[in-house]
Amino acid sequence: MSNDGTSGSDFERFRITFFEECNEILADLEVHLTQLQEEALDNEGLNAVFRAAHSIKAGAGAFGFTDLVNFTHSFEALLDKMRDGEIDQTPQVADLLVRGGDVLAELVSAAQENRSAGPDFGADVLEQVNDLLGSGQKPTEVSSDADAQQATVSSGMGIWTIRLTPNADLFKNATEPLLLIRELRELGSLKIQCDRSQLPPLRKLDPELAYFSWTFDLESECSSADIEEVFEFVDDTCEIAIERAVSSEEDAETAEVPPEGTEVQPEVSLPAKSVAAKEAAPAGNKAKAAAASSIRVELGRIDRLVNTVGELVITQAMLAQELADLTADNERQPIAGQEQLANLTRELQECVMAIRMQPVKSVFARMPRLVRDLSGKLGKKIYLRMSGEHTEVDKTIIEELADPLTHMIRNSIDHGLETPDERVAAGKPEEGTIDLSAAHVGGNIVISISDDGAGINRERVLAIAIDKGIVLPDAHLTDQEIDELIFAPGFSTAEEVTDISGRGVGMDVVRRNIVSLGGRIQIQSQPGHGTRLNMLIPLTLAVLDGMIVAVGNQRYILPITSIVESFRPSPSQMRRLDDWTQVVQIRGEFIRIVRLCDLFNVENATHDPTQGLVVLTEVAGGGKIGITVDELIGQQQIVIKSLNDNFDPVPGISGATILGNGKVALILDIEQLAGMKATVPLPHDGDGPKEVDTPVAIVAAE
Amino acid sequence: MAKRALTVDDSKTMRDMVAFTLKGAGFDVLEAEDGVHALSVVKGQKVDVVITDINMPNMDGVTLVRELRAKAEFKSTPILILTTEGGDDKKASGKAAGATGWIVKPFAPDKLLSVVNKVCP
Numbered sequence: 001m002s003n004d005g006t007s008g009s010d011f012e013r014f015r016i017t018f019f020e021e022c023n024e025i026l027a028d029l030e031v032h033l034t035q036l037q038e039e040a041l042d043n044e045g046l047n048a049v050f051r052a053a054h055s056i057k058a059g060a061g062a063f064g065f066t067d068l069v070n071f072t073h074s075f076e077a078l079l080d081k082m083r084d085g086e087i088d089q090t091p092q093v094a095d096l097l098v099r100g101g102d103v104l105a106e107l108v109s110a111a112q113e114n115r116s117a118g119p120d121f122g123a124d125v126l127e128q129v130n131d132l133l134g135s136g137q138k139p140t141e142v143s144s145d146a147d148a149q150q151a152t153v154s155s156g157m158g159i160w161t162i163r164l165t166p167n168a169d170l171f172k173n174a175t176e177p178l179l180l181i182r183e184l185r186e187l188g189s190l191k192i193q194c195d196r197s198q199l200p201p202l203r204k205l206d207p208e209l210a211y212f213s214w215t216f217d218l219e220s221e222c223s224s225a226d227i228e229e230v231f232e233f234v235d236d237t238c239e240i241a242i243e244r245a246v247s248s249e250e251d252a253e254t255a256e257v258p259p260e261g262t263e264v265q266p267e268v269s270l271p272a273k274s275v276a277a278k279e280a281a282p283a284g285n286k287a288k289a290a291a292a293s294s295i296r297v298e299l300g301r302i303d304r305l306v307n308t309v310g311e312l313v314i315t316q317a318m319l320a321q322e323l324a325d326l327t328a329d330n331e332r333q334p335i336a337g338q339e340q341l342a343n344l345t346r347e348l349q350e351c352v353m354a355i356r357m358q359p360v361k362s363v364f365a366r367m368p369r370l371v372r373d374l375s376g377k378l379g380k381k382i383y384l385r386m387s388g389e390h391t392e393v394d395k396t397i398i399e400e401l402a403d404p405l406t407h408m409i410r411n412s413i414d415h416g417l418e419t420p421d422e423r424v425a426a427g428k429p430e431e432g433t434i435d436l437s438a439a440h441v442g443g444n445i446v447i448s449i450s451d452d453g454a455g456i457n458r459e460r461v462l463a464i465a466i467d468k469g470i471v472l473p474d475a476h477l478t479d480q481e482i483d484e485l486i487f488a489p490g491f492s493t494a495e496e497v498t499d500i501s502g503r504g505v506g507m508d509v510v511r512r513n514i515v516s517l518g519g520r521i522q523i524q525s526q527p528g529h530g531t532r533l534n535m536l537i538p539l540t541l542a543v544l545d546g547m548i549v550a551v552g553n554q555r556y557i558l559p560i561t562s563i564v565e566s567f568r569p570s571p572s573q574m575r576r577l578d579d580w581t582q583v584v585q586i587r588g589e590f591i592r593i594v595r596l597c598d599l600f601n602v603e604n605a606t607h608d609p610t611q612g613l614v615v616l617t618e619v620a621g622g623g624k625i626g627i628t629v630d631e632l633i634g635q636q637q638i639v640i641k642s643l644n645d646n647f648d649p650v651p652g653i654s655g656a657t658i659l660g661n662g663k664v665a666l667i668l669d670i671e672q673l674a675g676m677k678a679t680v681p682l683p684h685d686g687d688g689p690k691e692v693d694t695p696v697a698i699v700a701a702e
Numbered sequence: 703m704a705k706r707a708l709t710v711d712d713s714k715t716m717r718d719m720v721a722f723t724l725k726g727a728g729f730d731v732l733e734a735e736d737g738v739h740a741l742s743v744v745k746g747q748k749v750d751v752v753i754t755d756i757n758m759p760n761m762d763g764v765t766l767v768r769e770l771r772a773k774a775e776f777k778s779t780p781i782l783i784l785t786t787e788g789g790d791d792k793k794a795s796g797k798a799a800g801a802t803g804w805i806v807k808p809f810a811p812d813k814l815l816s817v818v819n820k821v822c823p
Contacts, residue, residue: 014722017714048759050757054786055715058784058808059713059716060808062719174779174781175802176778179823208777233820
C-alpha cells in the first residue's frame with residue numbers, strides 16, 4: 001500500500017501512535033490471556049482478545065507489516081470461532097493463545113525495531129492455529145489494497161448501456177443517485193435518460209422513497225468492472241444491468257478474455273507493498289527513538305493544564321492592571337492578583353507534574369504471566385495477589401521498574417517459596433502466596449513483594465558469603481546484616497544456577513538500579529514465615545511538598561508527606577536511654593529523638609526540645625522519629641536541586657532547594673536520619689536511667 | 703463552511719489516519735472511541751459524513767449506524783463502515799442497518815478520500 005497523500009513525517013507519526021497502541025493492546029491482552037489460564041473467558045473477555053488482534057491487524061496492514069498481518073489474521077479467525085462457540089476453550093487452545101500472544105508481541109517489537117523476526121518465527125504456532133481452524137483455512141495472504149485485485153482489463157473503446165432501477169427504499173442508506181451519475185460521467189462521455197414514469201401525483205408522493213430510474217449510454221474505454229465499481233455500494237438496493245452495446249471486432253476479441261483470468265494481479269500488488277516497506281525502513285530508527293520519548297496522557301489532564309494556563313493569562317492582566325493603578329497616594333496593593341497568581345502557579349505545577357504520572361499497572365500486568373510460567377517450570381503452586389496497581393508514579397520511573405521487579409519476583413519464586421511437599425511438611429497450605437503491592441507513603445511510592453515461603457536461610461547465606469570472601473570468617477553479623485548480604489555484589493545463593501534466577505543478574509544489580517532512581521530496598525525476613533522486600537522510590541525526581549523548618553540560623557526542608565505532627569514536649573515526656581539516645585513519649589509510644597542541631601552542628605540552635613519543637617515524622621520503611629527543630633516556618637512546593645554533581649553524598653541530606661529569599665535550604669532525608677546515630681553526647685542535664693548499648697535500631701524500627 | 707466528518711474507532715491509530723487524511727482534504731474531523739461516545743459527540747452537531755469501525759467495545763458500529771439512522775438529522779447523512787477483506791456478512795449487516803457504503807481495511811489515504819467523495823455530496 002502506498003502512503004500517497006501523507007508526507008514522510010506524518011506517516012512516521014502514525015507509526016509511533018500505532019506502536020504505542022500496540023503496546024497498550026499487548027499489555028491488555030496479557031491480562032486476558034492470564035485470566036484464560038485460570039478460567040474460561042466470558043464473551044466480553046473473548047471479544048476483548050479478538051479486538052486486540054483485530055486492531056493490530058488493521059494497523060499492521062496500513063504499514064505493510066506482512067508477517068504481523070498474516071499472523072493476526074489467523075489468530076483473529078481462531079478467536080472468532082471461539083466466540084461463535086465452534087472451538088472450545090480447552091487447555092490446549094488456551095495454551096496456544098498464550099503462545100500466540102508471545103509471538104504477537106515479538107512480531108510487534110520486530111516491526112517496531114524494523115527488523116525481521118526470522119522467516120519461520122511463530123510458524124509452529126501459526127500451523128497449530130490453522131490446524132484448529134480446519135484444513136481449508138490457509139494463512140491468507142491479505143492484500144494491502146483489495147481493489148488492486150479487481151480485474152481491470154482494458155477492452156478498448158466501447159459503448160455501454162447501463163440501466164439503473166433503484167428500489168423504493170434507496171434513500172434509507174443515504175445514497176445519493178446524483179453522485180453515482182457524477183462518478184459514471186468521470187469514466188467517459190455519458191448520455192442520460194431518466195424514467196419518471198413511476199413518479200406519483202404530488203399528494204401521494206413520499207419524499208423518502210425513490211421513484212426515478214435511469215438508462216445511461218456510456219462511451220468509454222473502461223471495463224465492466226470499472227462500471228460495477230461505481231455501483232459497488234448499491235448493488236443490493238438497485239437493479240443494475242450493464243450491457244456492452246456496440247463493440248468493434250478487435251474489441252470483441254479482447255472482451256473474450258475473462259476478467260477473472262488475471263492471476264498476475266496478486267503479484268501486481270506486491271511491488272506496491274515493498275515500496276511501502278522501503279519507505280518505512282529508513283524511518284524505522286527514528287520511530288524507535290521517538291517512541292521511547294513519547295507519553296500518552298489522559299485528555300482531562302491536558303484540559304486542566306490548558307484551563308490553568310488560560311487563567312494564568314487573565315491573572316497576569318489583572319496583576320498588570322493593579323500595578324498600573326498603584327500610585328504613591330494610592331495605598332491599594334496588588335494583593336488579590338498576587339494571591340491568585342500564587343494559587344495558579346501551584347496548580348500549574350501540579351498539572352504539569354500530573355502529566356508525567358502513570359499508574360504502575362503497566363508493569364504489574366506483566367507479573368502474573370511470569371509467576372505462572374515459573375511456577376509451572378519449578379513445580380510450585382503459587383498465588384499472586386496484587387494491590388495498588390493504580391498507584392501513579394513518574395513515567396521515567398515506571399520504565400526503570402520492570403527489570404528489578406521481574407528479578408525480585410523471580411527470586412521469591414525460585415529461592416523463597418518451597419515446593420508443595422515441603423510446604424505441607426511445614427504445616428503450610430500447598431499453595432504459596434506472593435503479595436505484590438504498591439502504595440504512596442510520604443513522597444515515595446513503596447512497592448512491596450512478600451512471600452510466605454521459607455525465609456532467608458541465614459546459615460547458608462553466611463556460609464556462602466564467607467566462602468566467597470564477602471565477609472570475614474570471624475565476622476559477627478546481626479540477622480539484618482546477614483539478610484542484606486544477598487545484595488552484595490557477586491552473591492548467589494542458588495547452589496546450582498538455575499535458568500530461573502541465574503541470568504547473570506544478581507540482587508546487587510537490582511539494588512543498584514533502585515538506588516540510581518533515588519530509591520532503596522529494604523529486606524525483612526522471618527525464617528519459616530517468608531521474606532518481604534520493600535522498594536522505596538521517589539514519586540518524581542523533580543518536586544516535593546516541603547515544610548521549611550528553622551534550626552538556629554539554618555533552614556531545612558522536611559517532605560511534608562512524611563510529617564505526622566509537631567508539638568512541644570513537656571519535660572515529663574522526655575526520656576534518656578543513654579548518653580547518646582533520647583526518646584519522647586507520646587500516647588504511650590516511645591519515639592527516638594533525632595537532634596538536628598547536634599547532627600549538623602548548627603550554632604544558635606535551641607538544644608532543649610522542651611524549648612523548641614519536635615516534628616514527628618514517618619519513616620518510609622516503618623516506624624517514626626522525632627526531629628528537633630526551633631520552629632516551623634511554612635509550607636512550600638520545593639523544586640529539588642541535586643547536590644550529587646558537586647558534593648559527595650551527605651548523610652541525612654537528599655538535596656537542596658532555593659527559597660523565596662534566594663537562600664539555599666537543604667532537604668532532609670528522613671530515612672537516612674532515622675539510621676544515623678548521634679555524633680555528640682547528650683548534654684548532662686537529666687538524671688534518667690543509663691543503659692549502655694541499648695540497640696537503637698529496635699526503637700527506630702518500632 | 704468546511705464539511706464535517708466523524709470518525710469512530712477504538713483504535714487511535716485508525717482514528718488518526720482517518721482524521722489526518724480528511725483534514726488534508728479540508729474536513730473538520732470529530733473523533734469518537736466507540737458507538738456510545740459517538741452518539742454523545744454528535745449531539746447538537748451537524749455531520750456531513752460518518753466513518754465507523756464495526757468491532758468496538760460498548761457499542762459496535764452496526765448498532766451505531768442503526769441508532770444514527772433513527773435520528774431525523776442523520777437520515778440522509780452518508781455513513782461508511784470499515785470492514786476487513788472478506789467481511790461480506792459485515793457489509794450486509796451494515797447495509798441492512800442503513801450504512802451507505804464501506805471501506806475495506808487496510809486502506810490508503812487516497813482510497814479513503816475516493817470512497818468519501820463517492821458518497822458525500
